[in-house]
Amino acid sequence: MRERLQSYTTFRLGGPCCELVTAGREEDVREQVRAWNARGISWRVMGGGSNLLVADAGLTEAVLRVVDEAPVCSLEFQADGSVHLAASAGTGLDAAACFAVEEGLEGLESASGIPGTVGGGVCGNAGAFGWQVGETAAAVQVLTREGGLRVVAGEDAGFGYRVSRFQQSGDVLLKAWFRVRPAVSRSALREKREEILALRREKHPDWRVQRTAGSFFKNLPPVAAGGRRVAAGGLLEAIGAKRMREGGAYVYEKHANILMAGEGATAADVDQLARRLADAVEGRFRVRLEREVRTWP
Numbered sequence: 001m002r003e004r005l006q007s008y009t010t011f012r013l014g015g016p017c018c019e020l021v022t023a024g025r026e027e028d029v030r031e032q033v034r035a036w037n038a039r040g041i042s043w044r045v046m047g048g049g050s051n052l053l054v055a056d057a058g059l060t061e062a063v064l065r066v067v068d069e070a071p072v073c074s075l076e077f078q079a080d081g082s083v084h085l086a087a088s089a090g091t092g093l094d095a096a097a098c099f100a101v102e103e104g105l106e107g108l109e110s111a112s113g114i115p116g117t118v119g120g121g122v123c124g125n126a127g128a129f130g131w132q133v134g135e136t137a138a139a140v141q142v143l144t145r146e147g148g149l150r151v152v153a154g155e156d157a158g159f160g161y162r163v164s165r166f167q168q169s170g171d172v173l174l175k176a177w178f179r180v181r182p183a184v185s186r187s188a189l190r191e192k193r194e195e196i197l198a199l200r201r202e203k204h205p206d207w208r209v210q211r212t213a214g215s216f217f218k219n220l221p222p223v224a225a226g227g228r229r230v231a232a233g234g235l236l237e238a239i240g241a242k243r244m245r246e247g248g249a250y251v252y253e254k255h256a257n258i259l260m261a262g263e264g265a266t267a268a269d270v271d272q273l274a275r276r277l278a279d280a281v282e283g284r285f286r287v288r289l290e291r292e293v294r295t296w297p
C-alpha cells in the first residue's frame with residue numbers, strides 16, 4: 001500500500017506518495033538515491049515534515065525522509081583551535097542544540113525548540129530570536145541529485161532570510177558542521193536554553209499535540225535599510241486573521257501567523273485559508289505575503 005505523508009508532517013496532512021523511504025546514514029541515503037535514479041523514479045527529500053503542507057491528493061514522486069532515530073553529533077577540533085559540532089542531517093535541530101549546550105559550547109542555543117531536523121533547518125535557514133542557522137553553519141555535506149558527494153562552505157550556501165541554495169538545487173543534505181565555542185558559564189548557557197524553551201511553550205502551539213507547521217508566512221523586508229523585518233503576524237492581526245476559518249483550518253489564537261489544522265481539516269482548507277489571508281493583507285497593505293511553509297506538490 002502507498003504510504004500517506006500525513007503520518008510524517010506536523011500538520012498531519014498529505015496524501016500518498018509513490019514510495020517512502022526513511023534513511024539517516026550516508027550509505028543508505030546514497031544507495032536509495034542510486035536505486036531511484038537507476039529506475040528513473042522522481043523523488044523529493046524531507047526531514048521532520050515541520051515546514052511542509054502536502055496536498056491531499058499526494059505526490060507522484062517518491063519521498064526520501066532523512067531522519068535519524070537518535071542524534072548523531074560529534075565534536076571536531078580544528079587546527080586553529082576552534083571547534084566544530086558535526087551533526088547528521090537527520091539529527092533533530094533541537095537535539096543538536098541540546099548536545100552543544102550540554103558540552104558547554106555556545107552557538108546553537110537559539111535553535112532550542114525549533115522542530116525538525118538539521119537538514120531541514122539548513123535548507124530553510126531556520127532561525128529564531130534574531131539568529132539563523134546560516135550564521136553558524138561552517139560547511140555542509142551534500143549528495144547531488146546525480147549521486148555525487150560534495151562539501152559546500154557556509155559562505156557558498158546562499159543563506160538569506162529563510163533561504164539557501166539547496167532549496168533550488170534539490171541536493172540532499174547529509175551532514176552539517178557548526179561553529180561553536182566554549183561558553184564562559186555552562187550553567188548560564190543551560191539557563192538560556194531553558195528560557196528559550198519556556199518562551200516557545202508560551203507563544204507556540206505544541207506540534208506534538210496540535211497540527212501546525214509554525215509561522216506560515218515570511219516576515220516582510222525592513223521598511224528602511226538596516227531596520228527590522230516587518231512581522232507578517234502584525235499585518236495578519238490587523239486584517240482580523242484570528243476570526244477567519246476555512247473548513248477545519250483556522251488561525252492560532254495567540255499568533256496570527258500560525259495556521260492550524262483542526263478537526264476534519266484538509267490540506268486544501270489550509271491552502272485556501274492561506275490564500276484568503278494573503279489576499280486580505282494585499283488588499284489592505286498592498287504587499288503580498290510569501291509563504292515560509294513549503295507547499296507540495
Ligand SMILES: Cc1cc2nc3c(=O)[nH]c(=O)nc-3n(C[C@H](O)[C@H](O)[C@H](O)COP(=O)(O)OP(=O)(O)OC[C@H]3O[C@@H](n4cnc5c(N)ncnc54)[C@H](O)[C@@H]3O)c2cc1C
Pocket residue numbers: 010044045046047048049050051052066089090114115116117118119120121122123124125126127128166167170171172173174204205206207212213214215294
Ligand atoms: C511549532 C513550530 C514552531 C516552529 N518554529 C520555527 C522557528 O522558530 N524558526 C524557524 O525557522 N522555523 C520554525 N518552524 C518551522 C520548521 O520547524 C523549520 O522550518 C524546520 O527547520 C524544518 O525542518 P524539517 O526537518 O521539519 O524540514 P521539512 O519540513 O521536512 O522540509 C522543509 C524543506 O527542507 C527540505 N529538506 C528537509 N530535509 C532535507 C535534507 N536532508 N536535504 C535537503 N533538503 C531537505 C525539504 O525538501 C523542504 O523543502 C516551526 C514549526 C513548528 C511546527
